[in-house]
Amino acid sequence: MPGEKILVIDDDTNILEVLQMRLKAWNYHVAIAKDGKKAKTALSATPFNLVIIDLRLAEENGIELMEEIIGCYPNLPIIILTAHGSIESAVEAMRKGAYSYITKPFNNEDLSLHIKNALEKQLLTKEIEHLRSQLDKQNNFKHIIGNNKRMQEILERVAKIAKTDCTVSIYGESGTGKELIARTIHHNSNRAKGPFVTLNCGAIPEELLENALFGHIRGTFTGAHESKEGLFLQANGGTIFLDGIGNTSPALQIKLLRVLQERDFKPIGGTKSVKVNVRVIVAANTDLQKAVNDGTFREDLFYRIHVVPIYIPSLRERKDDIPLLATYFMTEFCKVLKKDIKGFTPAAIQRMMLYDWPGNIRELQNKVEHAVIMANKDVIATEDIFNSTNTLKNTFNSYRDAKERFEREYLENLLRMNKGNITNASKMAKRYRADIYKLIKKYNINPEIYKNDLILINTENICT
Ligand SMILES: Nc1ncnc2c1ncn2[C@@H]1O[C@H](COP(=O)(O)OP(=O)(O)OP(=O)(O)O)[C@@H](O)[C@H]1O
Ligand SMILES: [Mg+2]
Missing domain, CATH: 1.10.10 (Arc Repressor Mutant, subunit A)
Incomplete structure (x- = not known):
């Protein structure tokens, strides 16, 4: 795909020149960097589609630099350049997330093929992200897959709860579908036309959380040049979904209690209370009752949010849903990737049933996505889903x-x-x-x- 932007990182001027010439000849846009600092500056200035990096840089460790880049740009594919005889470090780089490696000296054909494949992967990742957001937007019940008896009970309950305006608390391990359930409640409620605003309380530093939720008045602190509207106000007329509620500090818990009781709050630095009409849904992947007993979560807040609790079982507690979910995700990914895969081999299904799914549905979704990309045949086999680090030995329990x-x-x-x-x-x-x-x-x-x-x-x- 000519026109894509490629960053080449190498301390060897000759290699940089050769690569630059070849890539330009193939109509790619090329930028070069001789060290990590220059590379990071380039990456923060322009979005790139691919990075080619020499593992052995003069002053620094190429693998560490690569890891840093992956940390900041997880969807950016990286191709490693490595000298003949240092395959081990290339393999280590692959394990740490590199897309592929080429040994020096390389020929044109090899280089061009690696680049094409890596760019194609990046395009697919983008398409999948797009599909995911599309899927998330369609929040009908038909997008919640589950024939398991407990899931059916939950869905019946969700349908009833949606029509009310009460506070809902959703409990479940990470990746069990808490946010999906919260969205479904919102989209099937009378507030469906209003906003659905989400915040993961565990993902934001404590000192920014209050500001995010309640906003601030101009001039309250250094840098507050403008007043900022908080998420509670943005959710007015709709629903606010607070994930990771168990991670909030005692000070914030008092403020949340007040909003839940009075339906009003004061922005930081403000003297006047602001009224809001918001439905609150919270989620936790920890046992809040236990947190109350341990004294880390306010009891009064607990009872305020614990009006209608929903407990989502982990995937290993509803293994009967695994084939259904896997097939659903496979079909969805095949549609975007325009692949024609018929299904899974019996062995693959069996292995999925034996596995414990610590990451629950999100992990299953990711593994199926990976398998659809990797599959060369029209059925998905065990090794398309589980790589060597995930062997039966690791998944079989004592x-x-x-x-x-x-x-x-x-x-x-x-x-x-x-x-x-x-x-x-x-x-x-x-x-x-x-x-x-x-x-x-x-x-x-x-x-x-x-x-x-x-x-x-x-x-x-x-x-x-
Ligand atoms: N029953 C289901 N049917 C189809 N897709 C599902 C189901 N449950 C979850 N998913 C999908 O799995 C992924 C993870 O779900 P979600 O983000 O709702 O989990 P979560 O419990 O909020 O996770 P976390 O605790 O990490 O925030 C999402 O892409 C979601 O669409
Ligand atoms: Mg979530």
């Missing part, structure tokens, strides 16, 4: 882990069926109450959450 997983799942189901009532649960399991308590303690489970299941079925009754 006997102890497997037993603990069973015990935990059994206990969760038992409590769910008995709505958190320990006496009934112990009868059903034919065990002493003390045994059940012991397990509850061992797995740090809060039986209260299963009581809420009961209330939640009739959410209209408690939401005003």
Whole structure:
């Protein structure tokens, strides 16, 4: 794709000249840098499509520089130049995220092929990002995949909650779909035409969080040349989704409590309160009840946000959904990439079912995306999904882990069926109450959450 911008980093002037000439002859735009400092300046000034970097730079470590670049520009492909005989460092570079490597001296054909492939990869990544944002915008229920019984119950509950205006708290491990559920609630509510504003409280430094949420008045602090509207005001008439609520400081928790109670707030440096009409949805991937017990989360705020809790199970607790989700993501990615893949091999499905998915649905989505890009045949095989660092050896659990997983799942189901009532649960399991308590303690489970299941079925009754 001529016209793309390529940055070449090498301390050897001869190589720089040769590369510059060849790349220009192929109609690419080329910039050169002799060291890391110049390279970073160039990268921050112009968006590049590709970087070619020599691993052995005179003054610095090429791999470290490469890692730094990947950290800042994760979607920018990097091709490594390496001397013959130093393949090991090239392999290390690949493991750390380089796209490919070429050994010196290189021939024109090789160089051109590596560049074309890397640029194609960058284009695909961009298209996929676009698709993702498109997918996120379409927030109908049909984009939430899940036949699992617990997921079906959650979706029924979501449909009911959406029509009310109550505060919702969503709990689940990272990547389980908390934001997707929050968006769905918003888009199926009476506020659907209003804004949906999200903030990940854990991703912003504490001192900036208050400013982001409530804004400030001009002249309040050095640099505050203009007044700034906070996210609460931006969400007026719509919904604000606060992810990582468990990461907020006690001072901010007081402010959040006030907005939830009074539906007003004061911007930083302001004297007048500003009224807002906002629905609040919060999410946490930690146990907030435990945080309350530990004294790190305000109890009054907890009860304010814990009006309608939704607990999203991890993917390993709903493995029956894996084939469905994998096929859904495959079909979506095939559409964008214009690939015609029919499905997965039985072995691939089996391996996916055995794997534990610590990153939940996001990890599954990423692995399928990668597999669709890599697949050369019309079915996706195990090795397209799992690379060598992810072998069955790593995913197969020890006997102890497997037993603990069973015990935990059994206990969760038992409590769910008995709505958190320990006496009934112990009868059903034919065990002493003390045994059940012991397990509850061992797995740090809060039986209260299963009581809420009961209330939640009739959410209209408690939401005003
Ligand atoms: N049931 C589902 N069906 C289809 N796609 C899903 C489902 N659940 C999650 N996803 C997709 O998985 C990705 C991760 O979901 P999301 O961002 O909602 O997770 P999260 O729980 O908010 O994660 P985090 O805790 O890291 O913020 C998104 O791309 C989302 O669209
Ligand atoms: Mg999220």
